[in-house]
Amino acid sequence: xxxxxxxxxxxxxxxxxxxxxxxxxxxxxxxxxxxxxxxxxxxxxxxxxxxxxxxxxxxxxxxxxxxxxxxxxxxxxxxxxxxxxxxxxxxxxxxxxxxxxxxxxxxxxxxxxxxxxxxxxxxxxxxxxxxxxxxxxxxxxxxxxxxxxxxxxxxxxxxxxxxxxxxxxxxxxxxxxxxxxxxxxxxxxxxxxxxxxxxxxxxxxxxxxxxxxxxxxxxxxxxxxxxxxxxxxxxxxxxxxxxxxxxxxxxxxxxxxxxxxxxxxxxxxxxxxxxxxxxxxxxxxxxxxxxxxxxxxxxxxxxxxxxxxxxxxxxxxxxxxxxxxxxxxxxxxxxxxxxxxxxxxxxxxxxxxxxxxxxxxxxxxxxxxxxxxxxxxxxxxxxxxxxxxxxxxxxxxxxxxxxxxxxxxxxxxxxxxxxxxxxxxxxxxxxxxxxxxxxxxxxxxxxxxxxxxxxxxxxxxxxxxxxxxxxxxxxxxxxxxxxxxxxxxxx
Ligand SMILES: [Zn+2]
Ligand SMILES: [Zn+2]
Ligand SMILES: [Zn+2]
Ligand SMILES: [Zn+2]
Numbered sequence: 325x326x327x328x329x330x331x332x333x334x335x336x337x338x339x340x341x342x343x344x345x346x347x348x349x350x351x352x353x354x355x356x357x358x359x360x361x362x363x364x365x366x367x368x369x370x371x372x373x374x375x376x377x378x379x380x381x382x383x384x385x386x387x388x389x390x391x392x393x394x395x396x397x398x399x400x401x402x403x404x405x406x407x408x409x410x411x412x413x414x415x416x417x418x419x420x421x422x423x424x425x426x427x428x429x430x431x432x433x434x435x436x437x438x439x440x441x442x443x444x445x446x447x448x449x450x451x452x453x454x455x456x457x458x459x460x461x462x463x464x465x466x467x468x469x470x471x472x473x474x475x476x477x478x479x480x481x482x483x484x485x486x487x488x489x490x491x492x493x494x495x496x497x498x499x500x501x502x503x504x505x506x507x508x509x510x511x512x513x514x515x516x517x518x519x520x521x522x523x524x525x526x527x528x529x530x531x532x533x534x535x536x537x538x539x540x541x542x543x544x545x546x547x548x549x550x551x552x553x554x555x556x557x558x559x560x561x562x563x564x565x566x567x568x569x570x571x572x573x574x575x576x577x578x579x580x581x582x583x584x585x586x587x588x589x590x591x592x593x594x595x596x597x598x599x600x601x602x603x604x605x606x607x608x609x610x611x612x613x614x615x616x617x618x619x620x621x622x623x624x625x626x627x628x629x630x631x632x633x634x635x636x637x638x639x640x641x642x643x644x645x646x647x648x649x650x651x652x653x654x655x656x657x658x659x660x661x662x663x664x665x666x667x668x669x670x671x672x673x674x675x676x677x678x679x680x681x682x683x684x685x686x687x688x689x690x691x692x693x694x695x696x697x698x699x700x701x702x703x704x705x706x707x708x709x710x711x712x713x714x715x716x717x718x719x720x721x722x723x724x725x726x727x728x729x730x731x732x733x734x735x736x737x738x739x740x741x742x743x744x745x746x747x748x749x750x751x752x753x754x755x756x757x758x759x760x761x762x763x764x765x766x767x768x769x770x771x772x773x774x775x776x777x778x779x780x781x782x783x784x785x786x787x788x789x790x791x792x793x794x795x796x797x798x799x800x801x802x803x804x805x806x807x808x809x810x811x812x813x814x815x
Contacts, residue, residue: 334435334646335736339578341367341438342629345640351498351631353641355440356573358470360483361447362440369433373623373645375426376585377413382725383583383625384410389691389726390790396638400579400627406430432625432643444520446500447571449481455535455551457484457502459520484536485544487566488575488633495565497632498575504563505533505550528555544568569633577630579638580789582723584732588621589654594748596653596759605763607805610664612656613730616748620652622723622734651740653705653747656730657697657803663688664802665697671808672798679813691726697799698724698731699790703783704800705733708766712758713743718787767804770797771811 341364342353353364375383384406391397409429413422442460449458451474463472463481472481484501503513508526516523522532531554539547545568548561561568597614600606608614625645630636666686673679686693702722710717719741723732735741747759754761773782784792801811 334648334738337435337438338624338626338644338646339580340364340573341435341440341644342576342578342626342639343367343642345628345642349639350445351496351637351639352576353578353629354443354446354571354573354576355438360472361443361571361573363443363445364438365441366439367435367642367644368437368439369644370436371434372427373432373434373625373647374423375430375432375583375623377410377422377426379583379585379623380406380426380430381410382586382727383581385727386583386723386725387581390695397579397628400638400640401581432645434646435644443571446486446498447483448501450484450536451476451479451481453477453479455537457522457534457536461520483571485548485568486571487563488569489565489635490567491565492635493565497635497637499563499566501536501561501568502533502550504561504566506560506562508533508559522553525552525555525557527557528552530554533559544570567634575631575633577636578626579628579630579641580624580626582622582624582721584623584652584723584725584734585621586728588619588649589615589617589652591617591619593617596747599748599757599759600763603760603763605760605767605804607803610658610661610803612658614655615653616744617652617654618740618745619649620654620732620734621647621649622652622732623647624721646738648736648738649740650735650738651742651744652732652734653744654730654732655701656728657701659688659729661802662690662693662697662729665799666690666693668802668808669798672801672811672813676813692794693799694726694729695724696794696796698726698729699794700779700783700796700799701803702731702733703785703788703795704766704770704797705731706785707769707783708762709733709743711765712762713741713746715741715743717785719743763804767806770800770804771806773797774812776813 340353340355343364355362387401388403416422444460449463449472454476465472474481487499489497500517503517505513508523513523522534525531525533531552533550534553535551537549538544548568550559593615596616597608597611600608623645625643626641628641629639631639666688669683673683702724706717706720709720719736721734721736735743747762749758751758769782775781779795779797782797783795
């Protein structure tokens with residue numbers, strides 16, 4: 325049993341340690357440490373994460389608009405109940421009563437400590453020297469280094485690859501290594517696994533199947549072999565529905581939602597729109613507000629997680645979250661932007677054989693259009709921010725707020741990283757605000773990219789929680805003063 329304290333790095337912690345709401349589900353958040361895989365065993369809840377009415381409203385409304393059509397994800401938040409609560413709050417004046425009601429109905433805690441243990445439901449240990457497979461109780465752990473040693477030869481052990489589901493069969497998305505051995509009886513393999521013993525050899529009936537090697541790790545699947553301890557017969561590993569892969573913590577992906585305090589954006593902010601007045605690369609007439617907010621308050625909550633690789637299961641999690649004060653960019657569009665975009669898209673694609681049809685029925689009130697614009701705008705910021713700030717892409721996150729037609733891009737580290745502030749600064753050499761160059765470059769990128777309307781090359785980013793769906797650089801055309809005939813759809 326291993327303990328990890330998580331309070332030093334709350335950002336990592338809430339993205340790694342996850343427990344299912346349903347106690348019977350064994351698939352929990354995975355955590356990789358020194359090449360071994362651990363599963364979350366327990367999480368200690370710290371203080372309550374408090375939400376005010378506006379924060380809760382932004383959270384619920386956006387969740388519903390973004391994930392409401394996806395039954396798997398929609399089940400992660402009790403939208404109906406929370407709407408009722410919000411309705412109730414409308415009629416209450418006392419802020420303390422409001423706060424209590426929210427805390428009762430939407431209880432979410434910070435994490436203080438997580439307890440993990442070896443993921444023995446998924447992996448075994450394996451020795452690259454003697455090729456033996458071991459269960460956790462058969463090996464020694466060097467406590468000071470947290471490594472596991474082979475009892476035969478002292479070599480540091482590795483963990484076995486695992487099987488991941490590759491076609492939907494409604495079975496478990498992962499299985500351990502020794503349950504798909506050709507020529508052996510499937511149910512006896514499972515029985516052996518559950519008892520933490522090696523299965524008997526179907527050839528000689530004297531030995532056990534307890535050694536493993538892969539003749540060619542680059543072709544893990546085809547060259548994996550299990551060997552009998554007695555007759556040394558070799559058995560292939562095979563499954564029609566599963567493929568063999570290295571186990572990693574990425575098998576559990578947190579599903580995170582965030583909200584923000586609109587009041588916090590007012591603190592010491594700087595007005596970025598005023599730096600862009602009459603810029604040839606940015607049309608401020610579409611913008612209600614565009615700020616750098618150094619003290620933005622963001623709340624992130626893990627509602628669930630996706631478990632698996634090619635085929636995933638959505639698991640509702642015990643809610644844990646964190647709140648941070650950090651640097652952020654906030655851009656709120658005027659509602660007439662969406663009218664402009666809906667006609668712009670028709671204009672851009674008027675000679676395209678199929679997209680013209682696709683955008684023909686789009687109107688300014690279409691919630692999908694709002695989502696497309698805001699999601700694309702958030703991604704557009706992300707693609708350029710690393711270049712101006714020197715801070716890597718995965719240090720940023722975003723919220724797109726469909727209620728306020730706004731996008732908030734923020735630095736994930738508590739206290740911020742001093743990245744977003746760059747856009748409020750002046751470039752002494754060029755004698756112009758840095759933000760001008762930022763949008764000049766962005767405009768060039770978007771105007772000249774030739775990917776199709778899913779924008780896989782220009783504004784797609786790694787780690788998008790919506791798998792880079794609903795992105796279109798074309799929706800940013802009017803904002804960046806790109807004429808419909810100047811934005812290429814070279815596909
Ligand atoms: Zn060994
Ligand atoms: Zn044998
Ligand atoms: Zn593109
Ligand atoms: Zn995204």
